[in-house]
Amino acid sequence: MRGTFPRRLATVVTALTVLAAGTPVAAAQAAPSGAAQRDGFHRVGYFTQWGIYGRAFPVKKLDTSGAAARLTHINYAFGDVTADGLCASGDVWADYQRPVSAEESVDGVADAAGESLNGNFDQLRKLKAKHPGLRVLLSLGGWSWSTYFSDAARTPESRRAFVTSCVDRFVKGDLPVVGEVGGAGSAAGVFDGIDLDWEWPGSAGEPGNVVRPEDKQNFTALVAEFRRQLDGYGRVTRKHYELTAFLPANPAAMDAGFETRKIFKDLDFATVQGYDFHGTWEPVTNQQSALRRPAAAPDNPDFTVDRAIGGWLDRGAPRGKLVLGIPYYGQGWTGVTGGGNGLFQPATGPATGTWAPGNEDYKVLKNLPAQGYRVHRDLRSGHAWLFDGTTFWTYDDPVTVLQKTLYIRKERLGGAMVWSLDGDDDRATLTRTIAAGLRTR
Template identity: 75%
Template sequence: MRPFRHRRLTAVVALATMLLTAAPPTAASAGDKPDRRAGYHRVGYFTQWGIYGRAFPVKKLDTSGAASRLTHVNYAFGNVSEDGRCYVDGGPGEGDAWADYQRPVPSEESVDGVADAPGQALNGNFGQLAKLKAKHRDLKVLISLGGWSWSTYFSNAARTDASRKAFVASCIDLYLKGNLPGGDGAAGGPGAAAGVFDGIDLDWEWPNWAGEPGNVIRPQDRENFTKLLAEFRRQLDAYGRTTRAHYALTAFLPANPATMDAGYEGRKIFKYLDFATVQGYDFHGGWDAVTNQQSALRVPAGAPDNPDFSAEVAIDGWIARGAPRDKLVLGIPYYGRGWTGVTGGGNGLFQPATGPAPATFEPGYEDYKQLKTLAGNGYTVHRDLRSGHAWLFDGTTFWTYDDPAVVLQKTLYIRRAGLAGAMIWSLDGDDDNATLTKTIGAGLTTW
């Protein structure tokens, strides 16, 4: 079986390389000998809530082989208070301190096989991330702030020089210095999480642009985002001089060119960022009336929307606005978007649908590990090799997703375009063998 699998992978690599080479050059694909770069970032988001319904503890990053293929783990998420501070709160909708650092992790879920002891200062996901770093010495862990649900008050935090200084100081105190609420015999306390996090990822969705309903939005967000990055860089460097460490600063950036223009000062922001991850998914979904791609490398022929979104459109958009290609990390989804009640026949693409497809946790959203089981079980896999996307269709229900072949094609695009690497949302969507993460690792190995 092994020689056959090797020949099959070689054929896929050769085909993907041919397709990328044959593609018309764009701003992103015009890099000068990008394969000679020293290495690629491989950034995976670990979700705070993944330990529950998805039964995905930190330990799985080790046992699956994912951790050895990653350079960074972004912990999702840290919250921002109305008065502009980083904070941890166990209140409903405000946070989950239990998952973060209070939950005593049993031996069977522990990275090193040792259960958390009663009364120790650091338990939960934070404690397990510390153990993961001890086992994988080159792995960096960042706290990601905001996300779709917790970007409500970023604008307040970034509004003035004083608010920016106070916000950044609170984040460094909480996450880098590790001064967690608690102590006195309970989990937490001064310095409890010191050394867990190696930097900060800003996931503000979005400056001066609508995200979740209720988000505070101001026209000044665009320039204030740049000022906020400058303040983070200043304070992170100052703290790093006391610990003799470099603390990374990264940001998650949108795929929509209109959002880029409304909320970001293009070239300026990259002066302060180590790198930025770019949204490479959610281009379409069950909110649309017709089936479509959610993460295609290029806009497919016959797409009903013009202009439309794609990974290449997003990357080219940032490069056109002054982003250095070697600071752009392309986001890759470990989930699919689906529709049901599809009519019109054919292979199901660009056809009317009645609504989001039924799924495990959220209508219209399903993890890769579940979608992979559908192929051959009533569903047919379809591919558009030129556009770099795949989908499943059973005559009624349609799922657009990234499988290993699509992921590999994207890694080759990353190499050819001279980008900085790949980002994953989110690690708990992969199967128990970390198939997609291993594919990224193989595709971004420096030859």
């Protein structure tokens, strides 16, 4: 094991007690002014384009909750990789067509007829104006839209065409005209770089994904092509455009898809999957995001944060470029039998979730103790869960999030990433906790 639970418990226990009571450490601190990485850690949050619909999570909430003031980066999820190997908007209406009302606008000004940019993109531009130093990256692919990454990365010609389309559309801001919006330079200045979320080169992701044995080498070449074109445009604008990637926790996927030392020469940093270690695709309750293997875990070795980070370090990743992923949601089972605290017990299926079976946001889960659930935690292994005798949820609360910031500091990693910002509560409690835990002054 690379890390052990910090022995400075006398210092930490007070903070853990305060957090367990529901008060984030950062609540007593002044909000950071600007979001540059002045504290030495990246604080990255994924914003989902579809969050504006049922979840009612517009860009403005990043400002009013206090999250934007405590982040260094926002990854906008997602841009599509099309069947013809080009970049495209994942949802034109949400991205830049939808008129935003004054009540929902970051600056309180409604979109007017004849403007070339509306929607989330325009709101992100306004958010950046209000929070200088905040960087926004366009994240490509994700679980659902990685289908054709292999095709786009297959040859020098396909890579060149793909990267050019991404840089033109999102970095230069040359959006396709749709009605009155879009056009050359319409989204200029919104995005400060690209995040590659190919799940996964060389190994299976969503059923139907194109997978080739040569994906591993082609991903390296794709990263290099992005670096070349971003740097080329940066010489024109006199700006550095960032390039990041989302990396798996599974050692088999690491080996199948990534030439670690080579890709990190061109990446500014990479975020590492720190969640979905277990879930309702399995018939037994378990942890989904533990720091270390619980003593009674049925699997050995098991998927854990420490094993994921250790896997990338063993393969040559620079620790300062590894950013740990933290979930703002939980995985849940119901019909749990076997008694005890519910952990590692058989279940009949996924628990009921607001948006999907077996999945629930932190902002909902935090209220379950008032509804008969008991909070359990394993401080040494770094994970928490809720259990009411029948239904079980594994999740990250402020205590476990604070533990993970201590781990990031101890291991000298590059920072924290969260999926996704709409899972936090209206006070951005988890984001405030990350900011407090990673502050250096």
